[in-house]
Amino acid sequence: MRELILVRYGEIGLKGENRPHFEHRLAANLRRALEDLPDARVERGYGRLFVDPACRTDEALARLRRVFGVVGLHPSVETPLETEAILDAALRLVRGERRPARFKVEARRSNKAFPLDSIELNRKVGAHLLEHLDGLSVDLRHPEVRLRLEIRERHAYLYVRDVPGPGGLPVGVASPALLLLSGGIDSPVAGWYTMKRGVPLSAVHFQSPPFTSPRALQKVQDLCDVLAAWGGPVRLHTVPFTRIQTAIRKHVPPELGITVMRRMMFRIAERLAARDGLAALVTGESLGQVASQTLESLAAINDVVRLPVLRPLIGLDKSEIIDRAQAIGTYAISIRPYEDCCTLFVPAHPATHPDRLQAEAAEAALAVQALVGEAVAGTEVEERRAPGDARLPSR
Structure with missing residues (x-):
């Protein structure tokens, strides 16, 4: 025996x-x-x-x-x-x-x-x-x-x-994707569900110093480490986003600020994904949860990218997402009280049904391509691993 x-x-x-x-x-x-x-x-x-x-x-x-x-x-x-x-x-x-x-x-x-x-x-x-x-x-x-x-x-x-076990498919049987990782509760759960379908993950985080603190970035790094314990090393891209957010606040009507901000994030993420050979973007959006997650908002934001955008949480409510975050070990990190750039400058009455033409008009005063290029050029990349994991990546 x-x-x-x-x-x-x-x-x-x-x-x-x-x-x-x-x-x-x-x-x-x-x-x-x-x-x-x-x-x-x-x-x-x-x-x-x-x-x-x-x-x-x-x-x-x-x-x-x-x-x-x-x-x-x-x-x-x-x-x-x-x-x-x-x-x-x-x-x-x-x-x-x-x-x-x-x-x-x-x-x-x-x-x-x-x-x-x-x-x-x-x-x-x-x-x-x-x-x-x-x-x-x-x-x-x-x-x-x-x-x-x-x-x-x-x-x-x-x-x-x-x-x-967690079920799903082994990580590595699908092409890799780029997770937009805010530091909140939703996006790391979306990353977990994406890995469950066999997708190796990289992540991108948008940082806006001095409006966001180094502890907000540490929170995101810790979330990547938890995800790495499930699916292997995660390449984290940290994008300087202060100039873009400042320009949006100055030139874009407040009610469309969130829509334009998300469009800029998607443009940058797609550029990074193309540079690294990643096949899709992943977000933690849940339909109707906030103003930028209505069908009209999602369509206006998606309009600026050609890559597929995966939204594993689209049909889940907040309590379901929180339950999963607690189960996989990200919840306690996500609720640390350090703001990320997505919570800055939120207007009192954001547009909930913007269309593509409104979004394009709102960002007409921005030097979109120059701002995107500058952010991509200033992006820093590091590889995050599970604590104690000194092994080489498997992909």
């Missing part, structure tokens, strides 16, 4: 002829997550990946549960395809629960050469447990302990623990 972590994935199994590509990427991401754990190994089997954690199961689980593409992680016992070995492993696992319990056995026999079918395995293993452990009872509807047994090509695998 040996102890392994069985890695279960979901929609990767539906990818047909492309499935090996997705499996290889998931395996590579699992190895990256475990890279500094001595002797830990990742092995591929049909429909499953297996991790040998080298006796560091809990530490490995803490890392692997953040790897996109993983649906579930199961600390398992691997046995030979022998009935007695399977019964011994089942007894060991259920005894390890240290309490009387209602239990259920769920056997799955993908290797049809094994002499017992799934129903016979359920009965035989269940009877063995009842015979050797006091205080057990069978409960097929609401078991407290669910013993799962998989009969595969060369070995059997048994497990009772189920550690959920």
